[in-house]
Amino acid sequence: MDDALVLIERYGLPLEGRSGEGWLLLKVPTGFELQWATALASQLGGRSTATTDSATAPMAVVPDVAESKSAPVAGAPAPDDEPSAADVRRLAMEMYERLEDAGGLPITLTxxxxxxxxxxxxxxxxKESCRRQPGAKPGExxxxxxxxxxxxxxxxxxxxxxPLPKGERIPIHWDPAQRRFTLDY
Known part of the structure:
Protein backbone atom coordinates (compact mmCIF):
# COMPACT_ATOMS: atom_id res chain seq x y z
CA MET A 1 0.00 0.00 0.00
CA ASP A 2 3.06 2.29 0.27
CA ASP A 3 3.05 2.72 -3.53
CA ALA A 4 -0.56 3.86 -3.31
CA LEU A 5 0.25 6.48 -0.67
CA VAL A 6 3.14 7.80 -2.79
CA LEU A 7 0.85 8.00 -5.82
CA ILE A 8 -1.88 9.76 -3.84
CA GLU A 9 0.62 12.34 -2.58
CA ARG A 10 2.09 12.79 -6.09
CA TYR A 11 -1.31 13.73 -7.49
CA GLY A 12 -2.15 15.90 -4.49
CA LEU A 13 -5.37 14.04 -3.71
CA PRO A 14 -6.73 14.47 -0.17
CA LEU A 15 -6.78 11.23 1.81
CA GLU A 16 -10.25 10.96 3.39
CA GLY A 17 -9.16 8.16 5.69
CA ARG A 18 -9.43 4.40 5.85
CA SER A 19 -12.46 2.16 5.88
CA GLY A 20 -13.06 -0.35 8.65
CA GLU A 21 -11.30 -2.92 6.46
CA GLY A 22 -8.25 -0.64 6.05
CA TRP A 23 -9.00 0.54 2.50
CA LEU A 24 -7.82 4.01 1.49
CA LEU A 25 -10.59 6.56 0.78
CA LEU A 26 -9.68 9.52 -1.45
CA LYS A 27 -11.46 12.78 -2.28
CA VAL A 28 -11.52 13.72 -5.96
CA PRO A 29 -13.37 16.45 -7.89
CA THR A 30 -17.07 15.67 -8.27
CA GLY A 31 -17.79 14.23 -11.70
CA PHE A 32 -14.26 12.82 -12.12
CA GLU A 33 -14.56 9.83 -9.76
CA LEU A 34 -14.44 7.15 -12.47
CA GLN A 35 -11.52 8.79 -14.30
CA TRP A 36 -9.45 8.98 -11.11
CA ALA A 37 -10.35 5.42 -10.09
CA THR A 38 -9.28 4.11 -13.51
CA ALA A 39 -6.08 6.17 -13.55
CA LEU A 40 -5.04 5.09 -10.05
CA ALA A 41 -5.71 1.42 -10.79
CA SER A 42 -3.62 1.56 -13.97
CA GLN A 43 -0.77 3.42 -12.26
CA LEU A 44 -0.58 0.75 -9.56
CA GLY A 45 -0.05 -1.93 -12.21
CA GLY A 46 -2.94 -4.11 -11.15
CA ARG A 47 -1.53 -4.66 -7.63
CA SER A 48 -4.53 -2.84 -6.23
CA THR A 49 -8.00 -1.99 -7.38
CA ALA A 50 -9.38 1.52 -7.36
CA THR A 51 -13.10 2.00 -7.69
CA THR A 52 -15.91 4.38 -6.86
CA ASP A 53 -17.48 1.59 -4.78
CA SER A 54 -15.78 1.52 -1.38
CA ALA A 55 -17.42 -1.80 -0.55
CA THR A 56 -15.50 -3.74 -3.22
CA ALA A 57 -11.91 -2.47 -3.33
CA PRO A 58 -8.91 -1.56 -1.17
CA MET A 59 -8.82 1.99 -2.56
CA ALA A 60 -11.96 4.00 -3.23
CA VAL A 61 -12.45 7.52 -4.56
CA VAL A 62 -15.28 9.67 -3.24
CA PRO A 63 -16.53 13.06 -4.43
CA ASP A 64 -14.92 16.01 -2.68
CA VAL A 65 -17.99 17.81 -1.38
CA ALA A 66 -17.11 21.39 -0.50
CA GLU A 67 -17.47 22.21 3.18
CA SER A 68 -19.36 25.35 2.24
CA LYS A 69 -22.21 23.15 0.99
CA SER A 70 -22.64 21.23 4.22
CA ALA A 71 -22.44 24.10 6.70
CA PRO A 72 -24.26 27.40 6.35
CA VAL A 73 -21.91 30.31 5.75
CA ALA A 74 -22.69 33.91 6.53
CA GLY A 75 -22.46 36.14 3.49
CA ALA A 76 -24.36 37.25 0.44
CA PRO A 77 -27.44 35.18 -0.44
CA ALA A 78 -27.45 33.36 -3.77
CA PRO A 79 -28.64 35.58 -6.62
CA ASP A 80 -31.72 34.51 -8.59
CA ASP A 81 -29.96 35.18 -11.89
CA GLU A 82 -27.80 32.56 -13.56
CA PRO A 83 -24.01 33.02 -13.72
CA SER A 84 -22.90 35.68 -16.20
CA ALA A 85 -20.86 35.00 -19.32
CA ALA A 86 -17.83 36.47 -17.50
CA ASP A 87 -18.36 34.07 -14.55
CA VAL A 88 -18.58 31.05 -16.86
CA ARG A 89 -15.46 32.15 -18.77
CA ARG A 90 -13.48 32.69 -15.55
CA LEU A 91 -14.52 29.34 -14.09
CA ALA A 92 -13.84 27.38 -17.29
CA MET A 93 -10.30 28.74 -17.28
CA GLU A 94 -9.93 28.04 -13.56
CA MET A 95 -11.11 24.44 -14.04
CA TYR A 96 -8.34 23.70 -16.55
CA GLU A 97 -5.76 25.58 -14.43
CA ARG A 98 -6.66 23.30 -11.51
CA LEU A 99 -6.14 20.24 -13.70
CA GLU A 100 -2.72 21.54 -14.73
CA ASP A 101 -1.79 22.37 -11.14
CA ALA A 102 -2.60 18.74 -10.29
CA GLY A 103 -0.21 17.53 -13.02
CA GLY A 104 -2.69 17.03 -15.85
CA LEU A 105 -5.47 14.48 -16.32
CA PRO A 106 -4.29 10.84 -16.27
CA ILE A 107 -6.07 8.62 -18.81
CA THR A 108 -5.93 5.00 -19.90
CA LEU A 109 -6.72 3.96 -23.46
CA THR A 110 -9.13 1.06 -23.15
CA LYS A 127 -21.21 30.69 -22.35
CA GLU A 128 -23.92 28.79 -24.22
CA SER A 129 -26.52 28.27 -21.49
CA CYS A 130 -27.06 27.57 -17.79
CA ARG A 131 -29.70 25.49 -16.09
CA ARG A 132 -30.59 24.30 -12.63
CA GLN A 133 -30.38 20.58 -12.04
CA PRO A 134 -33.34 18.80 -10.43
CA GLY A 135 -33.05 19.12 -6.67
CA ALA A 136 -30.41 21.85 -6.91
CA LYS A 137 -30.08 24.32 -4.06
CA PRO A 138 -30.37 28.06 -4.72
CA GLY A 139 -27.23 29.25 -6.50
CA GLU A 140 -26.32 25.84 -8.01
CA PRO A 163 -6.64 25.74 -29.95
CA LEU A 164 -9.65 23.72 -31.05
CA PRO A 165 -13.35 24.03 -30.08
CA LYS A 166 -14.64 21.81 -27.29
CA GLY A 167 -17.99 21.74 -25.50
CA GLU A 168 -17.87 21.58 -21.70
CA ARG A 169 -20.37 21.35 -18.85
CA ILE A 170 -19.27 23.36 -15.84
CA PRO A 171 -20.79 22.77 -12.38
CA ILE A 172 -21.10 26.15 -10.63
CA HIS A 173 -22.39 27.25 -7.24
CA TRP A 174 -22.73 30.51 -5.34
CA ASP A 175 -20.19 30.87 -2.52
CA PRO A 176 -21.71 33.26 0.05
CA ALA A 177 -18.37 33.78 1.84
CA GLN A 178 -16.63 34.88 -1.38
CA ARG A 179 -19.77 36.61 -2.67
CA ARG A 180 -19.32 35.14 -6.14
CA PHE A 181 -19.87 32.03 -8.23
CA THR A 182 -17.24 29.29 -7.87
CA LEU A 183 -16.62 25.80 -9.22
CA ASP A 184 -18.83 23.14 -7.68
CA TYR A 185 -15.91 21.07 -6.33
Missing part, protein backbone atom coordinates in the same frame (compact mmCIF):
# COMPACT_ATOMS: atom_id res chain seq x y z
CA UNK A 111 -8.16 -0.61 -26.42
CA UNK A 112 -4.44 -0.83 -25.61
CA UNK A 113 -4.32 -0.30 -21.84
CA UNK A 114 -1.69 2.39 -22.42
CA UNK A 115 -1.61 5.29 -19.95
CA UNK A 116 -1.00 8.95 -20.73
CA UNK A 117 -1.47 12.36 -19.18
CA UNK A 118 -3.51 15.02 -20.96
CA UNK A 119 -2.60 18.68 -20.51
CA UNK A 120 -4.95 21.48 -21.53
CA UNK A 121 -5.12 25.25 -21.68
CA UNK A 122 -8.30 27.26 -22.26
CA UNK A 123 -7.69 30.17 -24.61
CA UNK A 124 -11.28 31.36 -24.60
CA UNK A 125 -14.68 30.29 -23.30
CA UNK A 126 -18.13 31.38 -24.44
CA UNK A 141 -26.08 25.74 -11.80
CA UNK A 142 -24.74 23.59 -14.61
CA UNK A 143 -23.51 25.77 -17.45
CA UNK A 144 -22.57 24.75 -20.96
CA UNK A 145 -19.73 26.56 -22.67
CA UNK A 146 -17.89 26.41 -25.97
CA UNK A 147 -14.17 26.44 -25.19
CA UNK A 148 -11.15 27.00 -27.38
CA UNK A 149 -8.67 24.54 -25.86
CA UNK A 150 -5.11 23.53 -26.61
CA UNK A 151 -4.61 19.86 -25.67
CA UNK A 152 -1.52 17.68 -25.71
CA UNK A 153 -0.30 14.48 -24.06
CA UNK A 154 2.88 13.65 -22.23
CA UNK A 155 5.64 16.14 -21.42
CA UNK A 156 4.34 19.13 -23.38
CA UNK A 157 3.14 22.73 -23.17
CA UNK A 158 -0.57 23.01 -24.02
CA UNK A 159 -0.23 26.78 -24.58
CA UNK A 160 1.92 26.00 -27.63
CA UNK A 161 -0.85 23.90 -29.21
CA UNK A 162 -3.37 25.04 -31.81
Missing amino acids: ATGRSATIHGKVFDAR WECEAELMVGLCSGDCDPSAEE
